[in-house]
Amino acid sequence: MTDEPLRVLVVDDQQLVREGLTALLELTGGVEVVGSAGDGARALELVAEHRPDVVLMDLKMPVLDGTAATARVRAEFPEVAVVVLTTYADDESIAGALAAGARGYLTKDAGRAEITMALRAAAGGQALFDPAVAARLAEAMNRPAAPPARDSLPDGLTQREAEVLGQIARGSTNAEIAAALFVAETTVKTHINNAFAKIGARNRTEAASYAQRQGLT
Template identity: 45%
Template sequence: MTTVLIVDDQKLIRAGLRMLFESTDGLDVAAEASNGVEAVALSAELDPDVILMDLRMPGLDGIGATRQIVGSGRRARILVLTTFDDDEHLYPALAAGASGFVVKDTEPAELVRAVRRVAEGEMVFSPELLARVVDRAVTSGQAQAGAADDVSLTARERDVLALVAEGMSNAEIAQRLHLSITTVKTHVANLLSKTGADNRVRLAVYHLRRGSHPPLG
């Protein structure tokens, strides 16, 4: 059972999310929080698997709450709920330790898949949001530190890198390239090690900076 803490300052949104998760097998709502301070306290008390975190809240916002929760060493992985035009907060939330972003008008089934993927250790981004986070990081220079300018990659590693940069999950990459998920995970781990990137967004930035090539399929 995956436990979820819902954090949003709008009661109606929290209620809708609770209904969705409680009607889904394998998901359980641990609690709700209306602001960042409550989120930090409930995370420490309940130790949920996933925290669905709003960014814009009064007092301690989602970025500050994410930073505190991640800094405390809690196991919870944080999936950010954002509006489509909230670009300025995306990279700071990632830098604070968020494991992904979904927009608030995401289809319910897609949101459930995102929660499950985050719980399994993946980073999750809708392709549109990933492209904008990467573009903002590259143009601002925020994500250039920590990744090698160029390294030697195998043909298959380049294929996997290109699909990571498209925002695909490990399962989607495996299906596209006719590989096992374990093999894809190994390739992603090798890419992180070789490039010095610490997450999939930085891999996408690296892909953009080194020049893309289409995956072989």
């Protein structure tokens, strides 16, 4: 077991929050805050400079938001883990962060012990989620599964577009589809627009009818 401290970068667009988190973590034994940033672009610069073990990442930030910054960190510095700490616990935010590669997701109601556990878990290759987030993930996993992949799909649909149409036929909202497929809601909207254009659907009712006829549900 190493005696090296856990090296953490704090990222939040509010200076008071950054300073508070830094002070909080520095009171925790075995944790070293190597820097802080107020937006995702600056966070990437500091990750390149300091190579922390974990980034504690806010989501809603200027210049480059936390979801995009998380994706960049995971792509460019795969050895660096990301734990999201945000006020948002909606399906779209959770799905977007996890799809980007976040290894933990906490709300700002979390205390020092919970934050520290999530950081250590992420550095060790594990995941820890806020109880409310874990409940949403469990709910998403219990939703009806997407149809199995088919060798060929009608009208030039991609497998993901077919999955989205199947979810629409089940009455799922865009947010529910995003959570079920672990993608951002904006990505779902893009798939819907592309699918509607390919099948000639003008609304969700026509799309649902098409999905049922084609056995996509």
